[in-house]
Amino acid sequence: MEAIYASGRAKSIGVSNFLQKDIETILETAKIIPSINQIEYHPYLQHGSLVPFLRERNIAVAAYAPLTAAVKASPGPLDDTYSILAKKYGVTPGEIALRWVIDQGIVALTTSGNEDRLKGYQKIKQFKLTPKEVEDISRIGSEKHYRGFWEDKFAPDDRS
Template sequence: MSGVPREDIFITAKDLSIEGVTTEQALRKSLKNLGVEYVDLYLIHNAMFAKNDADLQRKWAEMEAVKELGLARSIGVSNLERQKIEAILKTAKTPPAINQIELHPYFQRTELVSWLQQQNIALACYSPLAPLRSGRPGPVDEIFQTLAKKYKVDESEIGLRWAIDQGRVVITTSSKEERVQGYGKKLPSFKLTAEEISDIAELGKKKEFSGFWRYFAPSGGDK
């Protein structure tokens, strides 16, 4: 870790639910590969492995077990619809700390987001910059450009702040180190107003686009 203290790094890992591999076995392998004794957050990647609610509930019991062993500080889920999480909650001793889902102005998931808030389950959104990448051209292009000029930042920083200013954990990637460093410097320097957040949301409703969710919920899932 290049001399960085372990406590200064937040590590998230995912369980891919490979048949024949227990949750503990999978996590211990990840820990060995990472060279650490625990992860801060361990997630079920998706529910595609589960044939029924009982499969999900058994998997969650295994997740709770690795948390009790101290191999994961927190446990959560990813790409799960409300129905799947409700099945987990029926037998859970420890509820999921977070649900990591695709979310951006063109895929706002308002019903699921509202329900997660009611359940005190945190929300992490991936693909927050889809409107600027695979979602172009689209109805938010102009407002992103306008706000980027106003705040003297890149359009990508507008997209990230739109999520952050609504209390969401944001996950993004870049092949350029300087871009990631730029996010660290620019994002704390400004906030969008409530009106700007609302304007982006309203414009985003004019287009529906999902880059990944259709693979995890072919039926459409929660809106």
């Protein structure tokens, strides 16, 4: 990847699904530090110290599957919180889930072929969660562990 970067064919280097130990290993020899790490990230998989570790090294975080707690892992401990906040802000629980990610300075990645849902996602630019709401979602989310992808590569209780 560094050779491609050096040749000018890439503006930056990104990685995906790298844990702290993986980043530490590449930083031992890397000439070019990755600019971003794309990870599954949602309230039920917050990765412990990984996000602060990446931030300390100026590596951005992109969250795939940010809707998991609102969609794929429901029912769960956040269902009531999402409903209350969705009503307060006039949005859907999924839009609350996206806002939670964005309000932490993390890039939220999601897709949809549903035009109405895509229009709804535009609403997340019109509100912000309070710091307490972000904290509450984080705290309540930590009560449940759910990994939607690559679960066969991790121990059942691995939150890294």
